[in-house]
Amino acid sequence: MIKLEKEVINVKRLIELIVNGMSYEIAVDTHRTLLEVLRDNLGFTGTKNGCDQGECGSCTVLIDGRAVHSCLTLAMDAQGKNIETIEGLSEGEKLHPIQQSFVDHGAIQCGFCTPGMIMSSKGLLDKNPSPTEDEIKRGISGNLCRCTGYVKIVDAIKAVEGR
Amino acid sequence: MSLPKFDYQAPQTLDEAVLLLSKAKKDAKVIAGGTDLVVAMKQRRITPALVVNIKGIKGLEYIKNGKGELRIGALTPLSSIEESELIREKFPALAKAAGAVGAPQHRNAGTIGGNICLNTRCWYYNQSPFFRKCRPVCYKFGSDKDKCQLFPTREGKANVCYSVFSGDTAPALIALGAKIKIKGPEGEKTIPLTELYTGDGKRPIALAPADIVTEVTVPSPPENSSSAYMKYRVREAIDFPLLGVAVSIALDAGSGTCKNASVVLGAVASRPVEVTEAEKILKGKKITEDLIEQVGEAAFKAAKPLANLLECSPQYRKRLAKVFTKRAIKSALEIIKSA
Ligand SMILES: Cc1cc2nc3c(=O)[nH]c(=O)nc-3n(C[C@H](O)[C@H](O)[C@H](O)COP(=O)(O)OP(=O)(O)OC[C@H]3O[C@@H](n4cnc5c(N)ncnc54)[C@H](O)[C@@H]3O)c2cc1C
Ligand code: SF4
Ligand code: FES
């Protein structure tokens, strides 16, 4: 039989996370991922947990402007960094241009992949406002969608207003 | 799947990090991007008591064109390497290999240091605890007495682990003649990257528990030279390589004959495999279709993949080593010609 856990004392630390421009001071266990803390401690459930192993991209957030997997990031490692989640995009009822384009193009079906897909798109478009189709495909290549077949997602990103 | 519990430290200096690691002995792990280690910990393959985050150490993230060499800090993200104009132009194999790792999210978080120190893989070992719970522990994961579950040795014979080294940048870096700087309790040393790999699947990386890789250096390529990297995987993104081939070639400016050639294969053994025959076949000669065929044949012989990755057969990977080697050589020659 394999030994699954070691006896380590539970270590809680007080950390500061900056999410969508707001600062949150929370006590977290050192073994918590950023995904767990975002969803369970801070209530940002827009960020989804698909595989929890870096395979699907549904947990994608931006850290200092770069798209990363929050399921592979320790919450401790994200201290003091600028974390952006899907909740930070719209202004009240007004959707972000990427969100609006996804809606307009039918790039959302079940919607589970959408937050991650949009955060990857934002990471791409912030750096490269007019990507080619190939660059778009590469930009979202870490995000799996089981519904749309990707065509409408690529169309939506191509058509983002003001890109 | 939540992580096992561990204590956590984020030292601000290298000395502090080395001290923490040497105090904790074997039960500590360095975390950089975490894209390999966090998965291994979630799957309870590695359960360190202490995790030392080295990302807070200043001055380990850079790409510098130094005197006769390129210097890359160990914490440099793979995406910066992939995007660097300098590396794309002068070290195309490295830019290609860095850009072929996983998906954009892995390359944004994943570092070059973590990529070269990547653990080896096999379909039996890289599984959830749920999968592994109902099976015997294998040699790599368990004690020296536990047998390899894929290729068990006969009673009384020493165990061997044949898990695969699946890093993308290491073959490219070795083909380019890279060295690495290591900081440990005894100070600093520089070794050729190829010496980082033991070839033993159970302990694939030749680092002491408190050693930290701080820098990768690559000699500037001579005139009339180029390099290429080709990777085979089932999907064009996310997947680890089923085969990687890195080639670097320098030609003589006057005669056009081959001055140096290096071919390195990835994902066919527990370490990157150098096809030493390649240089013998090509050196001093004008590179012809026939010689390229011979190098391809040498790569076929040097590649000894086993049935330890699920997506395709070892026979296929072995034959592909020849095809990809030929294509990579042609691609490098093409770049030299067009320059
Ligand atoms: C779904 C998925 C797909 C992937 N696909 C690929 C792929 O195609 N190709 C590929 O090469 N990799 C792939 N990876 C693995 C990984 O993302 C990359 O190899 C990445 O570069 C690892 O770097 P890191 O900084 O995240 O390493 P970490 O996870 O932080 O560390 C990896 C290992 O190296 C050690 N380490 C890290 N930095 C240092 C240092 N400076 N000194 C000493 N030891 C150190 C750590 O202790 C650990 O054992 C994939 C991972 C996932 C989850
Ligand atoms: S090849 Fe190595 S990791 Fe795979 S089952 Fe055998 S001992 Fe374990
Ligand atoms: S939940 Fe993080 S990649 Fe799938």
Ligand code: FES
């Ligand atoms: S819309 Fe359902 S997974 Fe993408």
